[in-house]
Amino acid sequence: MSCYDLSRLLFDLKMNESTYQRSLSDFEAVMADYDLSAEEKDALRSGDPRKLRQLGVHGMLCLYIKRLSPQFRDNIYWAQK
């Protein structure tokens, strides 16, 4: 099964600053903009990249969920492409 929307949300978290900022304030509303299953939403809420990978997401996109984790928000990774 395609996980295009799940992957797209993760892509936007890194590449689209407004998606990132909105996600910090209301991640549920951002998730509602994408066609996600309940299982996909739970994996996103968990913040665990390993759970996203189990759903078929590309491993590097999985790591993008860490941008919402307080301890990773200042990680140098977001300043490099």
Added chain:
Amino acid sequence: MPLVSALCASHAPNILLEPGREWDDFMDLHYSMAPSGTARRPTFEQQKKLRQDAEAAFAALRADLEQAKPDVLIVVANDQFVNFFWNNIPTFFVTTADEVKGQFTRHKFHYKNHKELGKAIVRAGMERGIDFSYGEHIELQHTQTVPLYFLLPKPTIPILPVYVNTWVDPAPSPRRCYQVGELIRAAADQSSERVAILATGGLSHFPGSPHIGEIDESFDHQLLDVMRQGKGKSLVDYSVQDLLQAGDTEFLNWMVVVGAIGDAKATYTGYMPDFVATGWGFVSWKLV
């Protein structure tokens, strides 16, 4: 003119990150995929030594590049979700922009793009059965900027970014990448300018995988041995799966250069596993 210089180099971000906090950030993020992984976290002193060793390898490549006096540098690399997503994944893409830009942390990059050579390659491909995608806007990312920081820090000549999809499944075969290299070589032969080519990426690494931190040094050394012997064409028999198992899918970028240089023997090879994620590899072929 024939190609005047061919190079391959890793583009691992931590080559250009500063030892210390930036390396720690890099490791923290990647190891969130494998918290109990096999990481052997290098000390600050080891990080500095790796950076010095990489700088020495890049200096060797840069000396060869500058000695060849190229008019243009083709840069063969893979996109990593900066320019391409699943709405459209090009297998091979040639940049036909006027200029290209990018940024890596505090470092900014801005080069003229050799669109005439780009279009010549696209047209040659169409005549010979290789139909490239092409486009007039791309953003450079670490897959190009990390090696360019060391090899072409000032935009004294135009570059020509060429993309190979090594990043998402399905990816092209090593044989097809070799054929693309042969085609680029033929286009260079038709050019009146001195053309150099650089492939980036690899060697063994498993980004975004529970295997992060594992480095198949044995496989990497096999690849480097083959290039020293000038027997790169033998690598076309590898499958993508062979490369995937060794964490070496970005070697598909290198296969383009291998196809471009034919049976020339590598005149310089360097290799250093970074103990974090990647076997850093460096190769040069002096062609003139």
